[in-house]
Amino acid sequence: MASDIEEVESTESTESAESEARELADRLGGVGCRRKRTEDARFIQGKGNYVDDIQMPGMVYGDFVRSPHAHARIKSINKDKALATPGVHAVLTAEDLEPLGLHWMPTLAGDKQMVLADGKVCFQNQEVAMVIADDRYLAADATELVEVEYEELDPVVDPHQSMAEGAPVIRDDLAGVDEGAHGKRIHHNHIFTWDVGDADATDKVFSEAAVTVKQDMLYPRVHPCPLETCGCVASFDKVKGELTVHLTSQAPHVVRTVFSTLSGIPESKVHINAPDIGGGFGNKVGVYPGYVVATVASIVLGRPVKWIEDRIENLSTTAFARDYHMTGELAATEDGKILGLRANVLADHGAFDSCADPSKWPAGFFNICTGSYDIKTAYARVDGVYTNKAPGGVAYRCSFRVTEACYIIERMIDVLAEHLGMDKAEIRLKNFIQPEQFPYQSALGWEYDSGDYPRALKQVMEACDYDGLRREQKEKRERGEIMGIGLCTFTEIVGAGPSRNCDILGVGMFDSAEIRVHPTGSVIARMGTKTQGQGHETTYGQIIATELGLPSENIIIEEGNTDTAPYGLGTYGSRSTPVAGAATAQAARKIRDKARKIAAHLMEVSEDDLEWSGEGFRVKGVPDQSTDMPTIAWAAYNNVPEGMEPGLEAVDYYDPPNMTFPFGAYLCVVDIDRYTGETTIRRFYALDDCGTRINPMVIEGQVHGGLCEAFAVAMGQELPFDGAGNIQGASLMDYFLPTMVETPRWETDHTITPSPHHPIGAKGVGESSHVGGIPCFSNAINDAMNQFGVSHVNMPHNAFRVWRTLHELELDQRPEAANVEPYQPTREAAPESGSPASVQSPDKASGKGTEITIERNYPLDVPADDAWEILQDIEKVTACMPGASIVEQTGDTTYVGEMKLKVGPVTSAFKGDIEVLGVDPENKELRMTGSGGDSKGSSSASMSLTARIEDKGAGRCELVGSTRIELKGKLASFGGRMLENVSDRMLQQFVDSFRDRVAAGGEGEQAEEARRRVEEGPKSMNALAMVWQVIKSLFGRK
Amino acid sequence: MYAFGYHRPTTIDEAVTLLGQSEDASAIAGGQTLLQSLKQRLAQPGELVDLGAIKELSGIAVDGRTVVIGALTKHNEVALSSEVRKAVPALADLAGAIGDHQVRNVGTIGGSVANSDPAADYPAAVLGLGATVETNQRRIAADDFFIDLFETALEPGELIKAIHFPVPKRAAYVKFAQPASRYALAGVMVAETGDGVRLAVTGAGACAFRVPAMEQALAGDFSADAIKGVQVDADELNDDIHGTPAYRAHLVNVLARRAVEAAR
Incomplete structure (x- = not known):
C-alpha cells in the first residue's frame, strides 16, 4: 500500500482520477467527504434515547448504601427499619448475593471484586447494600435507614507506602495467594510485576553512555467523567427465563458473556442493549456492581429495576484513569542521540485490579513508551499495587496505558534536550524513526506499521514559524514575560487487536460487521462496536457507500443490541475504525464480489470482463455498457445466476494482523501570568496522521474533543485524596470539566500515511489528540519553567500550582524574570533502580486525614472552682454545645449523645458515643472522646477533648481547651477544608455558653442576664458551614 | 431529594407568615444553592416558600x-x-x-x-x-x-x-475564577465613593471583608503602586485544594492592584 502514498504525488491523470473520486464520494456520501453526522438530528432535538429515558411497567429503583470509610470492617448491617418503610421492596447485601455466588465478581484484569461489601470495605463510597423501592426518592430515603456498624481500619492511600513492611492488609481474601493473574506477588498489597525489554543490555547502555538523565513524574489520578453517568435497567422475565439489561456499555457483547457466565442463564437468553450513550471515554467498559445488583434484584423481585449513578458516585466509584508514578531515564550521546530508555512505574490500581486491559497486558501497551524514536535498547517495568481507593485504571480516551507511555517519553526527551542545551525540535528530528525504517520493530516488541515523523514535525514547525516563536520567547524573557513552547511528536498504538496476543476474558479481540442490501438498494448494517458519540452511524455508512456505490443517506447503521448485532468486542482504544471498520469494508467487498457475479449474469458477459465503476460494474473498454448497484440489488432477489443463493448480504469477523500506529506532531504556545499563575494557551496546532481519512469533519471533531479533554487533564483535572482515604473534590465544583469558555482555539492539520495492513488504510483517530495533547501542554509549561532551571513540574498545571513554582523562584514579585538562579524542587533520594519502590512521586498524598487539632485559651470572669463544678457535669457541658444533648447514660462514664446542626435550611444530626476518660480534680482537668455518624450514614466524626480550668486568681480563671476532630465520608470529602474555621466558631460558641452557665450561678444583674441566656439555650447554630461547602461543591454556580 | 411542601405567596407578608408557621420552612429565591442542597439530601425543609411570585x-x-x-x-x-x-x-x-x-x-x-x-x-x-x-x-x-x-x-x-x-465616582471588580466552578478563588471590588475609598474582598476569607490598610493607602494616592506593598494576613484565609491561604493573600494584592487600574 506504499504505492497509495505515491499516488498522492501529482501527475495529470491521477489528478483527474482524484477529482473524479472526490466528486463520487461527495455524491454518495462516501469515504473522504465531510458528511454531516446523521446521529446529530436526534441529539440536537433532544430525541436521543439514553438508559435513564427507558421506562417499563412496574419498574422499581435501586440506590446504594455506601461506605463513609476507606478501610473498615463491617460488624453488622441492620435492614429492619429500611424494610419496614412502605414502598421499599428489598435491601440486598453481600449475604443475600452469596448463595448465588454473586457477592464477588471477576474483573477483566484477572482479579476479583466485591459486588457488595463482604465483611469489610476497601475504599470510600464502596457499595455496601442496595435498597430497592417504588421510586428513586424512596430508595434514597431508605438507604439512610440501613444501619451499618463499622470498625475502622488503617487505610493505605499512598502507593509508595502500600508495599512497606507492616502496611495494612487491604485484601484479606488474598491471604496466602502468592501467585496472581500475572505472576508472582511479592507483598500482600502487590498485584503484579510486569516487565519487558532487555534489562541487562539496558543497564550496560546506561553504564557506558556519555549522558544519562532521570526524572520522576506523577501522572495523577483523573476520571473520564462522561456527561452521562453509568446506569442500567435490568428486567428478568420469569416465564421465559430471559434477562434483558439496558445499560451504558461500550462493549455490550462482552457484558452479555459476563452476565451469562455469572448468572448461569444461557447466553441466548441474555439480551444486552446499549442505547444512546452520552460519552464513555473508557468509563463504560467494565461491569460495575450496580449492574449486577440491579440484575439480581430484578430476578428476585420479578420486576424491572433501574439504577442510575449520580455525579459524585460516578467520579468517586466507577473507573478512574492513570495514577501512574513514573521514573524515566534516557541514555544518550553528547550530541543527543538516544541510546537507551529505562522506565519504572508504580501503578496505583485501587482496592481491586479492575483495569480494563486485554488479558495478557496488565500494564496495557505501556511498552509503546519508546515513542516515535529509534531507541535500540530499552527496559520497562510496571508494578501494580493495591490501595484503599476506588478501583479502575481504565484507558481514558486512549488505548491501554498509551497516554502514560506517551507522557513519559515526550517529557523525557524534553528533559534530555534541556540537559544537553539542545533545541527540543532538533532532538526529535535527530532521533525519529525514519520513513524508510517501516515496518519498524521497536525495542519493546511492537511492529510499527507506517509513519513519516519528520515530515509531520517539519510541517508544523513551518506552519507555526517555530524559529520565530523561539526568538519571541527569548525576547519576552528579557522583558520579564514568561512564555512556553511545547512540542509533542507522538505515536499511538490502537486497534486492539490481533487475537494471537489480545483477548478479553478469553474472547479474541476481533470485531465484526454484518451488511444487508435490501431489494431496492438501501442498506442496514450492524457492527460489534458501540458508538458513544464517535459518529459511527455516519462514518461506517461512508465506508459502505464507497465500497458498494450506494448513497450513505440510505444506509442505516445499528449497534448496541446484542440480539441483532454480530458479536464484537466494543468501542475503546480507538479500535472501531481499525477493526470493525475493516470488517465493514471486508463484508462490503464480499457483497461486491457477489454483485459482480450477478452483474455478469445480467449483462451476459464474463466476470473477468467487468470492472468496478464506483457505483456498479462496467464492461472494460465499453464504458457505456454498465449496470449500477440498485439494479444488481433488485436482481439479487429475483434474478440470480443458476446455483447462486438469492439475497445480498454478508458478515465479516475481522481479526487484525497488527495494531495500527497513528501519529502526530503538536505544538502549543502558552503565556504565563507570572503574578497569578494563570496560563493562556495562545496557540495550539495539531497535525494528525490517521491514515485514510473517512470523514474529515468528524476527524476534526474528534481532534477538538480529544484536545479539550487533554487540556482538562493537563491543566486542571485531578482526584486527590486525604491521608484517611477521603476523596477530595469529586464533583463538578472542583473537578475541572472545561466548557467553551475555558477551552483554547484549536488549529488542525494532517498528513496521510495509510496503514498498509488495513483494508482502507485507516488507523483510528478518536484518541490521538488526547494522547498527544497532554504532553504537549505539559511540555509547554515545563518549557516555560526550564528557562529558570526547573526540569519538571507535575500536572495538573492549574494556576495555583504554576504560581507555586513561580513563587518559589520569586518570579511572582519581581518584574525582571531574567537571570534567576536555577532551582530544583526538593526530592527524596531515590533508592536503587529496578525495584518498584524506586519511584518517588514528588506529590504524595498528605499523611493526614481530614482532621485538625485546636488549642485555645479562653479567659473566664469567674472563680476557678465555679467553672470546674460545671465542667465536671457532662450534661451541663453538653448543653453548652449548640444543638447537643445527652440522650442516655449507658455506663458510669459512657453516654449516648446527639448533636443537631442547622445552617439555614441545611440540617444534619450526628449521634454517637461519648466516653469520659478521666476527671482529675487536682488539675481541674477533664478528658473525653466522642465518635459517631450522621443519621444519613454518609459521614462520621470523632473527637477527643481535654479541658482544664486554670486558676488565675482574683476570682478569674482560664478555660484551656485542646481538641482534635477528625471527619470521614461526605463531609470530609467536600467540607473538610472548612473544618478549622467551623470548629473554631463552634468552640467560641461553646465557651460563650459555658461562661453564661458559670456566671448564672452568681449574683446581680450580669448573673440575671446570664441565667436568661442559659434559659434560652445557645443561639441557633450557624456553624455547619462545611455542609454548605458540600452543597456548593455540587454544581451550584452562584 | 426529600419530600416537602411548596408555597408560592404573592406578598412579602404572606411569605413571612408562611415562614413563621413551620420551624423547618425555608425561603427559596433563585435556588442556585438550595436546589443543589435539596438534590444532595443535605437540606430537609418541611416547607419551601418560593419568593418568585412576589x-x-x-x-x-x-x-x-x-x-x-x-x-x-x-x-x-x-x-x-x-x-x-x-x-x-x-x-x-x-x-x-x-x-x-x-x-x-x-x-x-x-x-x-x-x-x-x-x-x-x-x-x-x-x-x-x-x-x-x-x-x-x-x-x-x-x-x-x-x-x-x-x-x-x-x-x-x-x-x-x-x-x-x-453610585461611586469610580469602581472596578476583578475576580480570579476557580475554573471548575467559576466561584471567586479571590475577588476584589474597589470603589472611590463619596465617603472615601472602599476595598472589599470575597473568596479569600470566611465572608467578604474590607482591607483598611489598602483603603488608607489608596485614599492618599489612588494608584496600583500605592498598595503594592500592602498584603493581607494569610492566617485567616481559606485553604482548599484550589489554593493555599498564601496564594489567596497574594492574589488579593494582585487583583486589588488590577482593580485600581481598571476602575472607571
Missing part, C-alpha cells in the same frame, strides 16, 4: 445617586441593564461574571447576599460599594451585614427586599 421584590431603579436592585432580580438582569452599566459599570461587570448563563438567568441578588457564601461575588459589591440592605424590617449598612461564614445580620423571618448601591 412582584415588588424584582426590578432595578436608578437615580443619579443610587442604584436600587430588588432582591429577586436575576444576575443577568443586572448584567444586561443599560442603566446599571451606565451608573455602576463595575456592578454590571460583576453580575455578568457570576457562574454561567444558566445560573445568571435564575440566581438572584437577594439570594446571593442572604446566603453570604464566602466565594460569592455579590457580597464584594455590597461591601465594596458601601450598599445598604433593605429588609422587610429595617435597613442594614453593608459594614454591619456580613458576620461570618454563611452568617449575616438577618434575623429569622427577615427577608431582603432590595439592595441600595450608592
